[in-house]
Amino acid sequence: MLDIEAFRKAxxxxxxxxxxxxxxLEKRPVASQVQPGYLREALPECAPNQGEDFQTIADDYQKLIIPGxxxxxxxxxFAFFPTASTFEGMIADLYASSTCNPGFNWASSPACTELEAVMMDWAAKMFGLHDHFLNSSGIGGGVIQTTASDSALVSVVAARSLYIRKHPDVKHEDLVFYTTTQTHSLGVKAGLVLGMECRALEVKVEDQFALRGSILKRALEEDKKHGKHPFMIIATVGTTSSGAVDRLSEIxxxxxxxxxxxxxxxxxWAGVTLACPEFRETAQLDNINRYADSFCTNFHKWGLVNFDCSTLWVKNRKYLTDALDITPEFLRTKHGDAGTVIDYRNWHLALGRRFRSLKVxxxxxxxxxEGFRNHIRQGIELSQYFASLIRASPSFELVTEPSFALSVFRVLPSGDSEGSQAVTLELVxxxxxxxxxxxxxxxxxMLTQTMINGVFCIRFAVGATRTKKEHIDKAWSIxxxxxxxxVQDWTP
Amino acid sequence: MLDIEAFRKAxxxxxxxxxxxxxxLEKRPVASQVQPGYLREALPECAPNQGEDFQTIADDYQKLIIPGxxxxxxxxxFAFFPTASTFEGMIADLYASSTCNPGFNWASSPACTELEAVMMDWAAKMFGLHDHFLNSSGIGGGVIQTTASDSALVSVVAARSLYIRKHPDVKHEDLVFYTTTQTHSLGVKAGLVLGMECRALEVKVEDQFALRGSILKRALEEDKKHGKHPFMIIATVGTTSSGAVDRLSEIxxxxxxxxxxxxxxxxxWAGVTLACPEFRETAQLDNINRYADSFCTNFHKWGLVNFDCSTLWVKNRKYLTDALDITPEFLRTKHGDAGTVIDYRNWHLALGRRFRSLKVxxxxxxxxxEGFRNHIRQGIELSQYFASLIRASPSFELVTEPSFALSVFRVLPSGDSEGSQAVTLELVxxxxxxxxxxxxxxxxxMLTQTMINGVFCIRFAVGATRTKKEHIDKAWSIxxxxxxxxVQDWTP
Incomplete structure (x- = not known):
């Protein structure tokens, strides 16, 4: 066991x-090269009976874990989306871990609640969010969740709870909420968890896979006609597959x-671009401020804060606490209700929570x-540079318009676009x-694949803090x- | 921004x-002495435009956060239950934070999935859990969740989903699951989140607040007679209020x-005592192995692993993945289904997850x-020592039998037990x-209060790693x- 001085050394x-x-880092393979089961084979079947020397353990981390x-x-x-990691985030996490407390309400550690409330306001202001999302408004507010799936789930729960309070006779089976076919798995998962219908609306290639108001309108009318009760739409700014941006104004x-x-x-993913005034129109700031009841972006993707840090804002905190508050009525306080003291346990699924605002x-x-903006701008510039290389080459095509720092592309069978029409989609x-x-x-x-409208293509997502132009050039050459x-191997 | 060498220094x-x-630590006040709003007053209203020197930030942590x-x-x-923090856990968290990845499936970082699978087996064996809970069984298995609330919620979702698959015509409104009046808020919260009836069964003082089989039997029969569909019981080993242990064998x-x-x-809280053979009977090991479909204990409470680390085992992993798998059928793999490769994203609520097994x-x-056992034994010994002091004093009484490392006590108005009968419960x-x-x-x-059967009393929970006999003596003197x-101030 480590005592204080042994900890200093370790x-x-x-x-x-x-x-x-x-x-x-750069000399290492990007993706782990191990085979399934490599670690179970390397480890004993049980915990050791007697404690081991810490140096052995630390060395085993290098030997057994890093390669995996x-x-x-x-x-x-360039796979998936980036997951942020900064030295600042690591040190903050180390401090948070060192005093380890579950911060479930204000009194359990005032600093945890208060810093989170202030950081959510700092972030809201940096993104240009409307004042009604600020904790200082006393009405809306922000809270750090574990992931965007949790943020969405909490929002669905709040929306359902609000709807049921207004329409107490509605049956669970008749409730429905909407996503699109391009929405992240968080929509389907919320439906699975809640045992509730999640209807994925079709979106079209000619709309760049954005949800249009007309499609939503038709679904709402259809479903209501059939006795369904739609209570929510999850719209996306920057889908995983192709970075599509749903038409929030129409919605x-x-x-x-x-x-x-x-x-x-x-x-x-894309919400952090709101930090830059020049991307606010594309990222739908005005429409978010005008129409969103809840809004989520993950600092832990492209936003420099180590996983996990999913930031969720709501227009009215009461809808969260009405849905999730486990404090019996007689224990509610004026401070708590007014937001003088926030008890964050009533804003999320669990009770305990880590001190995540410290890393923010x-x-x-x-x-x-400015440094945050520069990081976002650099990602977008590098992505545009990559897209320009694709565009300039007759051997490739962009399958959709690049979105923020994501390009989706594929290789073409021939430089001659006339000739390529002769081969079927299946062959390409x-x-x-x-x-x-x-x-x-x-x-x-490392890259990841996707299917867009039956087209197999490859995603190229920029955003790791250490990626520079030379890495784009290297990627392009690979x-x-x-x-x-x-193409040489391919016989159509 | 910190570069590598600045990070080394910081x-x-x-x-x-x-x-x-x-x-x-010992010289600090246990509970923070700040007033609500202390931090908002001390911080600027917005994030700084230009980056600040890291030393200033690190110093502000000491100045502004630590006092809060x-x-x-x-x-x-001695309040609530302990939240574990060890230097080993901190260093593991630092390493995990340094490579920051979301580990949602095997391929996204094999080491994360594999170490978790093996650590859950190590822990299961240390606790004496049946082989059917082991990941190596390929049927059951273990997974790290964020908190016991998440573990319970995931279990309720799995249980509901299984029930609905067997009884597809049952209405959501007719489903009910059981807890007791002494169950942690995780039961009520799961009910709120899922919009589902959670019925808290009455337990009795003469049963030491344990749920008896007869009470459950009556509820099951009553509810079924009324057309309800009970699909789950959440039983507790070591309730928050008084450490009650539900009668698992009867249940x-x-x-x-x-x-x-x-x-x-x-x-x-109490599950970690299973590490010690001498506490396994009290902690119901045989009955857990015989009857539990799912079992949760939190290493992050009394189990030396820094928050968060809630370990959940299930008898059949298929019930989790059937309920939560978002992989379309055609993407399922033989490896995934057989458990050769676990995709933990289908075992919990979110998609991404931190690398928590490293700290285990x-x-x-x-x-x-042995070191783990000694830590648990020390907590129980110190708790027994405290209980013996209460027992030996005519000025106090234990309100319930001490449970593991928790004592619930109150002060008595007079050393003369005859006299004390004259005063009402309300006055006491x-x-x-x-x-x-x-x-x-x-x-x-620091201590916390509770109400047991109308009796206001005080909880004394031992388990912080640094608590020694001298701290019990000091507490006793306070x-x-x-x-x-x-008593002097009190005028009955």
Missing amino acids: GYQAVDRICDYYYS LTHWQHPSF GEVVKDHPDVWIHVDAA WFVLRSYGV NELNRSFYSRLSARPDI IQEEAVAA | GYQAVDRICDYYYS LTHWQHPSF GEVVKDHPDVWIHVDAA WFVLRSYGV NELNRSFYSRLSARPDI IQEEAVAA
């Missing part, structure tokens, strides 16, 4: 080894005729708003699957090399 | 300051006649099973409220001192 060493890790990690912080990681106008429908805007504080202060998909297999086998890059090989 | 400093914190913390690691913290036998009823055993690994190896409660107010005002101890003063 702590210094951990810091040094993390420095080594970052110095050597996919390095999301690698500058050549908002349609919902005016259905005032019981709660609008949740999930901008888990450290990051926002150390980077400053086959070519791209083989191209993607080649890319996946490489240790020096992509070209594997495309040539894939 | 990291060393953080380690040093955490050492200072632990050296000085209630020190759950203080050796004189299990009753449920044999209602085979669709899922038994979840919540042993969030560090702690179990550094302490060893008044005395104890005043006694508790006095204790709460003290910076050198308790006596405040009791004398409270």
Whole structure:
């Protein structure tokens, strides 16, 4: 067992080894190269009876764990969406871990609640969110959730609870909420968890996979005609597959005729671009402020704060606490209700919660708003640079318009676009699957695949803090090399 | 912004300051002494535009945050239940934070999934859980959740989903699951989240607030007669209020006649005592193994692993993945279904998840099973010592039998037990409220209150790693001192 001085030694060493890790990161394979079961084979079947020397344990971390990690912080990681990691976030997490407390209400550690309330206001202001989302408004407010799935689930619960209070006779089976076919799994999962119908609305390629008001309107009218009770729409700013942005203004106008429908805007990935004034129009700031009942973005994706840190704002905190408050009526306080003292346990699913606002504080202060903006701008510039390389090459095409820092592309079977019309979609998909297999086998890059409207394509998401122009160039050269090989192997 | 070398410097400093914190911990007030709003007043209204020097930020943590913390690691913290914090856990969290990835499936970072699967088996074996709970069984398995509330919610979702698959015509409104009046808020909260009836069964003082089979049997029969569909009972080993242990053997036998009823055993606090063979009978090991469909204990309470680490085992993992799997059928793999590769995203509410098994690994190896047991034994011994002091004093009484490391006591108005019968319960409660107010005002101890069957009483929970006999003696002297003063002030 580590005593204080042994911790000092082990702590210094951990810091040094993390420095080594970052110095050597670029030389490591991006994706882990281990086989299933590698670790179970390497570990004993039971915990040791007697305590082991900590140095052995720390060395085993290097020997057994690091090779089993996919390095999301690698500058050549372009898969999924980025997961943020900054040194500021690590140190904040270390401090939070050192005093370890569950911060479930104000009294259990005032600093945890108060810093979260203030940080959510700092973030709201940085993003240009309307004052009604501020904790200082005493009406709306913000809270840190674990993930965007939790943020969405909490919002669905609040929306359902509000709807049922207004319409107490409605049966659970008749409730329905909407997403689109492009919405993150968080929608379907909320439906599974709550045992409730989640209807995924069709979106169209000609709308760049954005949900249009007309489609929502038709669904609302259809469902109501059939005795259903729609109570919510989850709209997305920046879908996972292609970065689509639902038409919030149209959705908002349609919902005016259905005032019981709660609008949740999930901008888990792209929401952090709101920090930059020049991206606010694309990221729908005005419409979020005008129409959203709840809004979520994840600092832990592209926003420099280490996982987990999903920030959720609501227009009216009462809808959260009415749905989730487990304090019996006679224990409610004027302070609690008025928001003088927030008891965050009534704003999320669990009781206990970690002290996550500390890493927001450290990051926002150390980077400053300008530093945060520069990070976002750099991601978008690098992404635009990548898209320009794709556009300039006759061997590739962008499958959709690039969105923020995401490009979706595929290889074309021939430089001659006339000729390519002769081959079927199925054959081109086959070519791209083989191209993607080649890319996946490489240790020096990581990308993910997607299907868009039957088209197999490859996602290129920029945003890791260490990615620079040279890594885009390197990626481009790998992509070209594997495309040539894939095309050569391919016999249509 | 911190670069690698600036991180090294800031990291060393953080380690040093955490050492200072632990050296000085005992001299600090246990509960934070700040007033509501103290931090908002001290902080600017917005994030700074330009980045700030990290040293200023680190210094502000000491100046502004530490005074706003209630020190759950203080050796004189006897409130709520303990929240674990070990240096091993901190270092593991630091490493996990340094490579920051969301580990949602095997491929996203094999080490995260594999270590969790193995650690859950190590823990299961340490606790003496049946082989059917092991990940290596390929049928049941274990997963780390955020909190016991999440573990319970996930279990309710799985149980409901299983029930509905068997009885597809049952209406949501007719479903009911059971807890007792003594169950942690996790039961009521799961009901709120799912919009579902959670019926809290009455338990009796003469049963030491344990749920008896007969009460459950009556409820099941009553509810079924009224067309309800009971699908689950959440039983507790070690309730929050008084450490009550529900009669699992009776419950299990009753449920044999209602085979669709899922038994979840919540042993969030007391479950870790299963590590010690001598406590397994009290903690109901055999009955857990025989009857539980799911079982939860929190390492992050009394189990030496820093918050959060709620461990949940299920007899059949399929019930979790059937309820929560968002992988379309055609993406399911033989490996995934057979458990060769676990995709933990289908075992919990969210998608992304932190690398929490690392701290279990560090702690179990550094302490060893014997070290872990000694920690639990020490907590129970100190608690028994405290209870013996209460028992030996005519001025106090234990309101219930001490349970594991929890004693619930109150002050008596007079040393003369004959005389005390003359005063009403209400008056004695008044005395104890005043006694508790006095204790709460003290910076050198922290306790929490509870009501048991109309009796106002005070909880004394041992389990912080740094608590020693001298701290029990100190607590005892404070308790006596405040009791004398409270009795003096009290005029019945």
